[in-house]
Amino acid sequence: MPISKVAVxxxxxxxxxxxxxxxxxxxxxxxxxxxxxxxxxGVATIERNLGRQxxxxxxxxxxxxxxxxxxxTSTAIADGAADVDIVIEAVPEKAELKYSIFEALDxxxxxHAILASNTSSISITEIAARTGRPEQxxxxxxxxxxxxxxxxxIVRGLATDDATAQATHELSEALGKTPVEVxxxxxxxxxxxxxxxxxxxxxxxxxxxxxAEAIDQVMKLGMAHPMGPLTLADLIGLDTCLNILEVLHRxxxxxxxxxxxxxxxYVAAGWLGRKSGRGFHRYDx
Numbered sequence: 246m247p248i249s250k251v252a253v254x255x256x257x258x259x260x261x262x263x264x265x266x267x268x269x270x271x272x273x274x275x276x277x278x279x280x281x282x283x284x285x286x287g288v289a290t291i292e293r294n295l296g297r298q299x300x301x302x303x304x305x306x307x308x309x310x311x312x313x314x315x316x317x318t319s320t321a322i323a324d325g326a327a328d329v330d331i332v333i334e335a336v337p338e339k340a341e342l343k344y345s346i347f348e349a350l351d352x353x354x355x356x357h358a359i360l361a362s363n364t365s366s367i368s369i370t371e372i373a374a375r376t377g378r379p380e381q382x383x384x385x386x387x388x389x390x391x392x393x394x395x396x397x398x399i400v401r402g403l404a405t406d407d408a409t410a411q412a413t414h415e416l417s418e419a420l421g422k423t424p425v426e427v428x429x430x431x432x433x434x435x436x437x438x439x440x441x442x443x444x445x446x447x448x449x450x451x452x453x454x455x456x457a458e459a460i461d462q463v464m465k466l467g468m469a470h471p472m473g474p475l476t477l478a479d480l481i482g483l484d485t486c487l488n489i490l491e492v493l494h495r496x497x498x499x500x501x502x503x504x505x506x507x508x509x510x511y512v513a514a515g516w517l518g519r520k521s522g523r524g525f526h527r528y529d530x
Contacts, residue, residue, distance in 0.1 A: 246357065246412045248330040248419075252277055254322065254346055255335035256287030258482075258520070259363055262391025263333055265291045266420045268315040269304070269392075275317045277325035284318040291316065294392055322346070326354040331416065333385055335363040338488040343367060344375045351376035359409050361385040365485075366432045366492040369402035379404035383413050386433060387422075389481060397422045398433050431496035436489050439477075443486055444505050446474035450525065451507035457525045475525035479518030483525075487512050 249272060253264045256278035264276045264287065278284045295309045304312075319325030326332050332350050336342055343362060350360050360382045362372055373382035384400025397417040401410055410426070417424035427433045432440065446460050455463070461473020478486050487509065493502035511517075511524065518524030 246330065246359075246408065248359075248412065248416050249273060250329045251275070252326045252329040252332040252354070253335060254278070254326075254332060254350070255363075256280070256283040256318075257335070257337075258290075259387060259389060259391060260335035261287035261290045262389065263335055263363065263387055264316060265294060265312075265392050266422075268312040269295070269308075270420050271315070273315050273317075275319055275325040275329065277319050277322055279320055281318075281320055284320070288313075288316060288318065298392075322349045323353045326350055326358070328355065329358055330355075331359040331361060331412075333361045333363060335387075338365060338367065338485055338492070340367050340371070340492075343372055347372050347375045347382070351378060359383065359412060361413065363387055364400075365436050366489045368431070368496075369400045369405070369429045373402040373404055380406040381409050383409050384429070384433070385413060385417070386435065388435070395421070395423045396435075397424050398435055399424045399426045400429050400433055401426065402429050432489065432493050437493070440486065440489050440493060441501060443474045443478045444490055444502070444508065447478070447505040447508045447525075450475065451505060479524035479526055479528070481518070482520055483508060483517045484512050 251267045251272050252275045253260050254277045256276055264274045268274045276284055276287055292313060295312060298304045299306060299309050332354055334343060334346055336346060347360060362384050363386055364384060365386055369384040373379035376382055382402055383405050386398035388394035388396050399413055414424045449460055450457055457475045461476050464470045464473045487504055490502055490504040515521055516523045519528050522528050522530055
């Protein structure tokens, strides 16, 4: 199925990143969020990131303006999803929120439209069960920052059909990404492996094994990671890390996924990482 128009639900970090790559790849995009200020911030972020690409001569001024011209916004799913070929949901990692959005998408998106979720841990099968088109529901888990990272985890639910999977693979490749298909299991592959490492780094910090800078340096210099686990957690968002760990702990029933109390404390304090200016490290506004 050819895809020419995309709706992205969520104007936050992942949502505006997905909208960015879709528009830059020549697709018409509608970015949907209940809050107009979130949409305004999202569009401003896209313009700023395109400006960085322009400054590095990766795109031309004409290409930047053309990409921005392909992006529309809407505060209503009924309007924004009415005439698209695929919807990519990118809201916070809360199951009930995603379920309600997919119920609305099923009602308002065209019958042929694929409904995709950027979820990083929640079951695609359970999300699909909230719709009348489970065969057209699939996971498209992009990595942060979306304009830079190449991987998209493609997650087929129990009912996802071959045509939906094929169209999603083709879209990922058209966006310049590398699709990798994984099974529908809590955390998939990326967060099943990544989050226990981040959580253990937080335990090491809480128990005084080393300070945050030292923990990150050990993993960067000793394990050749591009950034340390605590810096990466700050980039992802500590609230997002906590939500994913809670899904893993609940769904797998294994205490190795139990979120570190220090992680819970930081989230309760509003220390969410880069987006709040403070997490395990401090950041300039």
